[in-house]
Amino acid sequence: MQNDYQNKTLGILGGGQLGRMLIQAAINHNVDIHVLDPDPEAPCKHLSSRFVKGDLKDFDTVYQFGKSCDVISIEIEHVNTDALRLLETEGKKVYPQPHIIELIQDKRKQKQFYRDHGIPTSEFILTENRSDVSIHAGFLPAVNKLGREGYDGRGVQLLKKAEDLEKAFDAPGLLEKFIDFEKELAVIVARNERGELKTFAPVECAFHPEHNLVEFLFSPAEISDFLSQQAQNIAVDVIQKLGMVGLLAVELFVTKEGEVLVNEIAPRPHNSGHHTIEANFTSQFDQHLRAVLNMPLGNTAVRSPAAMVNLLGEAGYTGEALVEGLDDALAEKGVYVHLYGKKITKPFRKMGHVTILEEDIATLKKRAQKIKDSIKIKA
């Protein structure tokens, strides 16, 4: 049936910046949004018709929240999937599907999935505890990851040499062969119930050397058409093999040998897609809505090259946030400041982002660096 997405109630688990930007997009479609988040001051608080303060991992909380919605989606993976499974059996649409969220909650299962389905990824060894890791000195350098609860660089560490083994995570996790990659890319792909598929052009991520958070992102990635197509094909392959409905961010390594490997995936709007709000014909948030509500997917073509800079809480400042250096940025052509409505800043907390549009790539990079140097989140 056409247009059956009208006047649906969409429940979102998580009310942070991703939910907030999703709401900005949802306003255009008359989608009624309900939000569940443990923080009574979550960024989405005043922007939904129903905001419920509650634990995303609690069965009853998630189940009760979902019962009044037609469609349930997420903006964070760490949610109670048992409740989502029950809602699904009771006829609710839950996208991404609960079993996919579970797969992605556990980096061990994720890697196993790639291996089982012939999806290119780095070599890995599953480990149960620290002593289990310690017998693999020969596998180093490797990235040691916790199976569960890692987020924004937490639960991930590099083990370079035998001495590092003593700091290995003492919990179920894995060792991934360290990839001395040439580039790190991300591709966002969407799939709706009708089976339509659309990818965004690959973007290039530049990470902060210490904090393992995306520092700059450039769109489109400066790679060959062949490599771009290869990266998009892999993203399509992953979402199809998952059978997932929704939006999937696929982080990829390009090795020095030109091989493309899947690093990690996230089944929701992603930091690597924020630029799409201004730089692509359809934004990742709009696309997420379209996918989970079974609307036609939007055209993803690039409107302009773009850079994205995360605005992180400045080291050494905790307390009520004050943004410095905004004036110059706001006056510039093609600069878009997005603040996330978080009252309290902490070192490296994601407080906002800035997208910069600029046709000339060299100028774009300079402007991105200047924006990053000039805007500071202090307290």
Place this chain on the structure above:
Amino acid sequence: MQNDYQNKTLGILGGGQLGRMLIQAAINHNVDIHVLDPDPEAPCKHLSSRFVKGDLKDFDTVYQFGKSCDVISIEIEHVNTDALRLLETEGKKVYPQPHIIELIQDKRKQKQFYRDHGIPTSEFILTENRSDVSIHAGFLPAVNKLGREGYDGRGVQLLKKAEDLEKAFDAPGLLEKFIDFEKELAVIVARNERGELKTFAPVECAFHPEHNLVEFLFSPAEISDFLSQQAQNIAVDVIQKLGMVGLLAVELFVTKEGEVLVNEIAPRPHNSGHHTIEANFTSQFDQHLRAVLNMPLGNTAVRSPAAMVNLLGEAGYTGEALVEGLDDALAEKGVYVHLYGKKITKPFRKMGHVTILEEDIATLKKRAQKIKDSIKIKA
């Protein structure tokens, strides 16, 4: 002081679609929005930290609402300006300023202002009642306007010949010499407290022949650079002579002789600026916020030619709105559907709009017509 716009509370009188799109823009700037509207189901209802149901024309309601805000603005002119004047004397920022809202509430005062300040406009005669109009048969054809309370084509009628005089408005109004214009343009201009001024490129309005509502709008207008500059200069002249802070939409006639005349003005975001959300580097809503909060004004350059189509309630349908024909539109490249969250449709009610981006102007016009023909708001 730089950045003194951070964490301000902005009160908006009116919670319709203009307020709704303003909120979409305000989210990026962490501006806390309060809304006052008489309709408990107003489009802004769930999108503000404080929504007050109340009469915009009631002194106490407006005064009490404004007291808890730092800055007060409007999305409709028909508000109690005595309350706004008092709030202003008590130190609140009220933009546009109350005396300017009063001027614009009364089309007679508006015309008088143009005449007194050398702003080009059509000839006119002020009239007190029907019999007063009836003695001006020699001035016909003329547009008869009510001084107050006209909106969206209401309170405006064409008197072609002597027989029409009997339907003249029997209340204080005016007769404007009928302008058989070549084109109708609109220019949006913004001015902040710092005195910064920015105009958007003129747009061309195509009105529905019967209902006097904008049917299509094309940006930028297909006019010479000279005419474009002239139209923008007039808009700047008007806002400067008003001494206004905020956003001003200036509707202009281009006569067959190439003269540019001011038709009407609106001191707020305007239907003729909706395309700026996708088609310009800064949207009119973002610019309105920037102006009233004394932020740096944004760059207004055109990113792409655009058409805008209003989605009006289909004649013959009143009741719970159902949008037909969305699927094809949503799948198209560069088509942006904005629904306003109004549950009930009525004939010709503004239920939403669609912006179409397209480099080729001839194709753009065809696509706009196709969108208009395919999307219908029924009940």
